[in-house]
Amino acid sequence: MHDISRMKVGIMVNERKPDARAAVRALVDVLLSRKIEVLLHEQAARLIEAKTFYHPHELALQADIIVVLGGDGTMLSSMEKLGNTEKPVAGINIGTLGFLTSCTENELEFFADAILCGDYSTSERTLLHSRIIHTDGHEQEFLALNEVVLARGQTGKLVSLRADINGELLNHYRADGLIVATPTGSTAYSLSAGGPLISPYARVFVITPICPHSLSYRSLVVDDDSHVEIIPEGCAEEPMFFTVDGREIVEIAIGSRISVRKAQRSFNLLRLKNRSFYEALRQKLGWRG
Numbered sequence: 001m002h003d004i005s006r007m008k009v010g011i012m013v014n015e016r017k018p019d020a021r022a023a024v025r026a027l028v029d030v031l032l033s034r035k036i037e038v039l040l041h042e043q044a045a046r047l048i049e050a051k052t053f054y055h056p057h058e059l060a061l062q063a064d065i066i067v068v069l070g071g072d073g074t075m076l077s078s079m080e081k082l083g084n085t086e087k088p089v090a091g092i093n094i095g096t097l098g099f100l101t102s103c104t105e106n107e108l109e110f111f112a113d114a115i116l117c118g119d120y121s122t123s124e125r126t127l128l129h130s131r132i133i134h135t136d137g138h139e140q141e142f143l144a145l146n147e148v149v150l151a152r153g154q155t156g157k158l159v160s161l162r163a164d165i166n167g168e169l170l171n172h173y174r175a176d177g178l179i180v181a182t183p184t185g186s187t188a189y190s191l192s193a194g195g196p197l198i199s200p201y202a203r204v205f206v207i208t209p210i211c212p213h214s215l216s217y218r219s220l221v222v223d224d225d226s227h228v229e230i231i232p233e234g235c236a237e238e239p240m241f242f243t244v245d246g247r248e249i250v251e252i253a254i255g256s257r258i259s260v261r262k263a264q265r266s267f268n269l270l271r272l273k274n275r276s277f278y279e280a281l282r283q284k285l286g287w288r289g
């Protein structure tokens with residue numbers, strides 16, 4: 001059992017969720033009843049009218065475990081806000097169980113007892129480091145837990161782009177776009193675009209074209225030491241946009257390049273015992289076998 005006099009749990013929340021206020025209050029009450037110290041992010045503090053709150057980097061520094069109330073999208077945005085932390089992050093879904101979340105809001109007592117007893121594990125998830133080299137020479141860098149995407153704008157036209165792996169041409173694509181996803185991201189946009197499901201423990205990336213012009217264009221799984229480069233081609237009348245986990249949106253001009261590699265750091269998801277990725281697959285995809 002953990003030393004409860006020292007255990008600190010940080011709480012972040014998606015305040016736009018209909019039941020967010022009740023979920024924060026219930027979680028705080030459950031943790032305090034077990035003498036676990038609670039550190040609230042600003043939105044969580046505002047919902048329950050608490051006076052003291054912490055910025056995400058302070059939570060990452062001071063908390064032993066960080067809890068994110070919301071869904072998979074909230075987990076993705078919280079990962080970015082928390083920055084470079086190795087602390088385990090637990091998602092509690094306000095709704096049904098997600099791929100990134102540990103449990104639902106109806107299991108708070110179970111969750112609190114589990115972390116108090118150390119009855120959990122951490123799942124180390126690969127992150128993507130992407131770098132945009134713009135035509136004017138300036139660069140932008142991003143981290144992604146799920147995927148990076150280069151896709152068409154609002155014109156409805158297909159775009160042309162080239163993908164290289166370790167300096168060697170993979171293909172010239174004519175499609176709605178191209179996804180480079182981690183194993184974690186294989187259950188997100190890449191899956192809806194026809195990509196394969198990948199165990200989060202596999203050391204690979206998946207490159208998936210979005211609605212390609214040719215049916216011969218298929219997803220490709222490569223080892224995660226690979227350096228993937230995406231280069232827009234064609235004419236300037238076909239705008240392209242780069243997105244990171246569905247958040248950042250950057251317009252990409254012809255002549256720019258996007259470099260994608262495995263990030264030097266990873267993200268640690270908290271997993272309760274007897275809960276697994278495969279259980280989430282069965283539940284979310286409705287498998288009955």
